[in-house]
Structures are given as structure tokens and as C-alpha cells.
Amino acid sequence: MKDSEKKRILVVEDEIHIAEGLKLNLSLQGYEVCTALDGGTAIQQWKEWHPDLIVLDIMLPVIDGLSVLRNIRLEDEQIPILILSAKGNSRDKVKGLSYGVDDYLSKPFNLEEFLLRVERLLTRASWNRGEEDTDHSLTDYAFGDNRIDFDTATARSKFGEIRLTEQEVKLLKLFIANRGKPLSRKKLLEIGWGYTGKTMTRTVDNFIVRFRKYFEDDPKKPVYFKSLRSVGYIFDH
Numbered sequence: 001m002k003d004s005e006k007k008r009i010l011v012v013e014d015e016i017h018i019a020e021g022l023k024l025n026l027s028l029q030g031y032e033v034c035t036a037l038d039g040g041t042a043i044q045q046w047k048e049w050h051p052d053l054i055v056l057d058i059m060l061p062v063i064d065g066l067s068v069l070r071n072i073r074l075e076d077e078q079i080p081i082l083i084l085s086a087k088g089n090s091r092d093k094v095k096g097l098s099y100g101v102d103d104y105l106s107k108p109f110n111l112e113e114f115l116l117r118v119e120r121l122l123t124r125a126s127w128n129r130g131e132e133d134t135d136h137s138l139t140d141y142a143f144g145d146n147r148i149d150f151d152t153a154t155a156r157s158k159f160g161e162i163r164l165t166e167q168e169v170k171l172l173k174l175f176i177a178n179r180g181k182p183l184s185r186k187k188l189l190e191i192g193w194g195y196t197g198k199t200m201t202r203t204v205d206n207f208i209v210r211f212r213k214y215f216e217d218d219p220k221k222p223v224y225f226k227s228l229r230s231v232g233y234i235f236d237h
Contacts (some may be wrong), residue, residue, distance in 0.1 A: 006032040007122050010051035012042040012068065013084070014060050022055065022084075022114075029115060039063025043071055043194035051079070053122055056101075058085040058092065066099055067190040073100040074170050074177075074191070080121035084109065141176055143224060143237040146215045148172060155214065162214050167192075171207055175225070175235035184232040208233055 009031045013019040016037065023033045034049055036042040040062040046054065054072070058065035069081060083096050086107040093104050103117055141148045148155045153169050155162040164172070171192050175183070185204045189195040193203070208227075212219035226234050 008032045008051040009053045010034050010045055011055045012036045013057045039068045042068050054081045056081055056083050058087050063190050069099050069101060070191045071194055074173050080125045157215050180236045182228050182231050182234045
């Protein structure tokens, strides 16, 4: 495999000996490998390095693996993600699959099986990129008198057309994907921005104020973007 053809794999694992072991064995298979020891670094490296596949642990410092997964899926539904975790019960697997993971392997694992799963995911991703009808991402969404076009990053409400910023689009997708479910400020910051809980929560509040101005008949009496005292926010219609 020539360097120019090497597939990039991001290994997100906080146990250094496991991360280095995976990096060595994947490198021996001809892959270019980068490691991240926490969730915050993982999101940053995914944005900057543009890997072809991500191997993701769930129990991570700074930002947990499932929040990393959900953050990535807001922007990229195609990149294959393989969860590699000691949390191998069916409940955790179902949660991971519901958030958009492609494969799930429990620790301890067989190295040969792991390498075969990586190869299969990369092969399948290559096939999908060659098919025109594989993009099933959210493109259009309507609620009340409002309609959002995610392809053009615009929205229409009874007040007229709205140009949405990249972060507004991302946060709206997050609310829609979790319709009817309470989302804490901490979780919104982790998934929507890749921030830790140390970030000031006014960041989220300011976006909610904007959404109410865009989409609510009366921003002071919201119907869609509601506050939950001591919890955060919920979107429903």
C-alpha cells in the first residue's frame, strides 16, 4: 500500500498501552494511525486530520465516547465508527447503535477479529462513496409554520427567511434528533460543541434565545424550545 493510498484511522483510547498496541498493529497492516487519549482531543483530531475510520472507546476522560459519537454524527453520517469498549452489555450496544455506530466490539477482544472488522468497515465505506443514493442525512424538517432546509442552511418562518450559521444548523439537528427528550446544558455543550462542562452555560442559552426569536410565535411563551428548570432544554412539537 503506497503512502498516498493509506487509509487514516483515529484510535480514541485512554489506556495508553492499548492505544499504542492498536496503533502498532494497524500500522503493520498498512494504515496511517493517530491516537487520542480523551474525548475532547478526539473531536479536535477528527476535525483537523479527517480520518477514514474511528476506533472509539466509551469510557473516556473530558468527554465520554458516546458524546464524541453524537458530535461527529451531527456533521458526518458516513465515516465508519467502531466502538471498542469494556462496556459490552446489550443496553450499551443498543445505545451505541441508536447513536449511529457502525460496529461494536467488547473488550477483551481477539486482535485478528478486530483487524477484519476494520477492513470490512473501510471496504464498505469505499463502496458507499461510489453510490449516489447512499446519503440519507437530514435535509429538510418542518414544525408548525417553520421549515428548515439543511442543504442550504436556511429556514422559513412566519417572520420570513432566516440564514442559519453552521453552529445553529448543528444544534438544530441535535434537538431534532432528540425530539421530546430533555437535554442538559452540559450534554448540549459536549455534543454540539465538543466543550467540557467547565464552559460557561450562557453559550447554550444564547442560542436558545435566537431559536425562540426565529421560530416561536411568542418567544416569552415558547412552544417548541422549552426550558426545564435545573435540567436544560427540550425541543418538541
